[in-house]
Amino acid sequence: MNAPAPRAGVMAWSRVLALGAAILIAIIYAFVASSDPREAMKAFFLSPFSSDYTFFSMLEYSGPLLICALGACVAFRAGAFNLGGEGQVSVGTLAAALAAGISSRLGLDPGLGIAFSILTAAAAGAFLAYLSAIAELKTGAQVMLTSFLVSQTALIVVDWAVGGPLREEGSNLLGMAPIDSVYRLPLLAPPSPLSLGFPLALALAALTILFTKGSRQGMEIRLLGKNPSFAWAVGISPKLGAAAMVLSGAMGGMAGSLLVLGQAGRAVKGMTGGVGWNGLAVALISGTDGLGAVPAALFFAWLDSGSKQASILSDLSPDASSVLVAIALFLITARRRGRR
DSSP states (O other), X not given: OOOOOOOHHHHHHHHHHHHHHHHHHHHHHHHHHOSSHHHHHHHHHHGGXXXXXXXXXXXXXXXHHHHHHHXXXXXXXXXXXXXXXXXXXXXXXXXXXXXXXXXXXXXXXXXXXXXXXXXXXXXXXXXXXXXXXXXXXXXXXXXXXXXXXXXXXXXXXXXXXXXXXXXXXXXSXXXXXXXXXXXXXXXXXXXXXXXXXXXXXXXXXXXXXXXXXXXXHHHHHHHHHHOHHHXXXXXXXXXXXXXXHHHHHHHHHHHHHHHIIIIIOSOBTTTTTTHHHHHHHHHHHHOTTSTTHHHHHHHHHHHHHHHHHHHHHSSOOTTHHXXXXXXXXXXXXXXXXXXX
16 A cells, blocks of 8 residues: 555645755855855845846746746646657747747737737647657656657757757847847836746736636646546546646746746757756645645746856856756656555
8 A cells, every 4th residue: 555645734734844955055165165155155145136126037038938837737637748848938938939030020919919829839848748648648658758859859859940940040149039129018117127927927927827726627637647547447538637737837838938938038058057957846746736836936937047147246157056956856756655
């Protein structure tokens, strides 16, 4: 007989302790890796809050992270381990940029053009996830493996397209032409990069949690993930798990659209920068119910912003955030495994 699952409160405290341990290790890391630990810690911990610009930049980055995390949570709920988030975000950036260009040429209403770009990006991410979902239904191939392979292929194709045939002529930047400003997400606190993408991400978080916890389909997805055999016995189709995987991919594509329509304003080679992978990490730390996704996304955005500011204002490596994320994930998974 399996050991009883840990209570939600115990799991929450486990995550808090893991994140606290990561912060403690950040302090130790600053003392070891920096010639001026005090300045490094000040830059790492406080600089993201030192000005409106840096704080709003942190919030803006947390939006795509949050959407990726929620998409991963939906897949986890259905028992599918979606490792294709990075590729799904990447095709979302390309699709959104292309859709924005079409909107500009057709002269669409700005609001309609933005919605068209976001939905096109969602469709692109959903299609990428669909390839893995249908492969599992038809051949039994594991989503964990196929989603990763499809994602890596998509990253190569998108980078080739953006830096090659779709590259802006005469530009030194490996990217497409800038999107017309009227088809970009409105800025909420100029000159900072904070855009409408952040509140859109919060609204999507609320809708996702309501869907997974308050709807019949969400209940069936949870049952399918916890006990597939019983779910099938009571008439829940395995296709529901594939649908959850497709929804997860759609959310990854939407996250990509926020990158393009927000601060960047164009599709650039390699612009995802690990957002999909970090979103997966946020999902693992927040828990599959998605309730902790918002604070976890903000925490990760703070790590990212703090490490970048510390690399500018002190001699701390910009890779510090990656180290701390890895430590936090290790501590959380280790504690969970120890409770089985």
